[in-house]
């Protein structure tokens with residue numbers, strides 16, 4: 178397999194590249210990443226000199242760059258992590274960037290896969306495209322749940338998903354789409370809830386909880402997500418959608434208290450802030466379809482506390498990494514303001 182990983186310098190992509198290089202000695206990887214503020218070459222310093230790894234700086238909305246990389250590197254398979262991913266930025270920032278990368282960028286990749294007759298394309302999407310479930314509901318998202326995104330980020334991701342479906346039906350492009358729930362683990366950008374709370378509490382600051390804190394997310398360890406994606410690269414049925422989740426629903430208060438407890442803190446460290454606009458109430462994933470292919474999480478619900486503890490320890494051991502990322506983000510935003 179000569180694999181093109183788009184967006185491999187971010188949180189999940191960098192974990193995936195490390196996983197794939199170590200678990201599949203035959204696989205050669207080209208990481209194609211624009212290096213936005215969220216893309217960080219430092220996430221992959223340990224594999225940078227691996228002869229089976231190469232990095233190309235490029236934008237997935239640039240078809241010629243994609244096509245050139247596919248041809249020059251003899252690519253056979255593609256997996257796409259490249260996206261604008263921060264929900265709050267899609268609400269308060271430049272929404273156009275979300276549509277360009279998350280929708281148009283996917284269509285560019287589909288063209289590159291079609292025109293070069295590649296063997297498989299896995300499009301990494303999100304459960305947020307399904308919209309929200311009610312708190313008093315026991316239903317979960319299945320692959321048949323209608324696509325009903327509530328936030329601009331999720332709508333832009335849904336645009337990419339629908340384009341995948343259309344390229345499968347129209348052109349038989351061998352694409353698999355995945356809908357995963359919220360990930361936690363090492364190398365996540367510190368603007369996201371878990372690393373941001375860890376750093377705030379470690380500095381003695383309060384943590385901001387949206388609204389009543391009862392919104393539910395279904396947390397999965399990033400390495401379980403990576404193992405699922407690897408399986409789908411090999412065994413996923415073209416034209417199919419697969420949900421990925423570890424059956425680990427937690428409301429935000431529960432998650433916050435688990436993090437605070439690690440530092441010996443309690444509710445006095447919580448600051449309630451105005452709810453996020455369009456804040457989805459509950460996500461929950463029915464992952465039975467991918468489980469039938471043989472995947473099960475190594476961090477199921479019963480091991481969440483352990484996974485979270487390992488994650489907290491990783492961030493506390495990597496504060497310099499996080500500070501460098503914040504600096505990148507500030508520079509990126511200042512450049513955007515000037516433009």
Ligand SMILES: NC(=O)c1ccc[n+]([C@@H]2O[C@H](COP(=O)([O-])OP(=O)(O)OC[C@H]3O[C@@H](n4cnc5c(N)ncnc54)[C@H](O)[C@@H]3O)[C@@H](O)[C@H]2O)c1
Nearest residue numbers: 184186187188189211212213215216236237259260359360
């Ligand atoms: N983080 C989660 O909890 C989660 C859950 C489900 C699905 N997902 C999906 O997984 C994927 C990866 O998420 P993440 O949290 O690792 O994101 P991230 O923000 O950490 O990384 C995104 C990466 O994409 C790159 N990128 C952005 N625009 C690009 C472009 N136009 N061309 C090339 N590269 C570009 C960035 O430089 C960065 O390296 C996303 O598609 C996201 O929708 C994430």
